[in-house]
Amino acid sequence: MPDQDTARVRTARSGTYLTIRATGVLLAVLALGHFxxxxxxxxxxxxxxxxxxxxxxxxxxxxxxxxxxxxxxLHVGAAMGAVVRDHCPGRGARRAVLAGMRVLIAALFVLGALTLVVAAG
Structure with a gap:
């Protein structure tokens, strides 16, 4: 069993690493264009x-x-998830924090998307 857990963590970390890097590149283009x-x-x-x-x-x-x-x-969610997975002790606490973060990020996205849709009308 430890081998499966280790492989799962390694896969999650590589996916998180790629997500943070890819969104960082896209953010550089999008934010600089906006600015x-x-x-x-x-x-x-x-x-x-x-x-x-x-x-x-x-x-x-x-x-x-x-x-x-x-x-x-997505960038901040992946980065915060990596920090929580690295530093939050206990599996239950880690799951609770990650679930709370997902809810918060989803709520922020809905709020921002509603603002765009309503304002763009």
Whole structure:
């Protein structure tokens, strides 16, 4: 049995490692694009709610911001999961913390997605 547990942990760690790295690369592109359009291409003083409304009238920017939200939450969820798996003693406590984190991340995603959908209308 210990060999199966060790293999399962190793597989989970490699999946987590790849998830953190892949989402990190995507976040770099998405966040820099967001920053560039919001703060460099456009005048910062003109960045107000009407700017966001105009931007979200385009499906491209709604998808861009939804991907940014999803990748950020996936990135932080994978990283926090790795920390919990490494440092939380006891299997039951670890499962409870991971379940709570999943609920929190799902709630944050739903809240962000609802904001995008309602605002983009």
């Amino acid at each position: 560039g359009v919001t703060h460099i291409v456009n005048d910062v003083a003109a960045t107000d709610s009407s700017f966001v409304a105009r931007r979200w009238s385009s499906a491209l920017w709604v998808v861009w911001d939804a991907l940014l939200l999803a990748m950020a939450l």
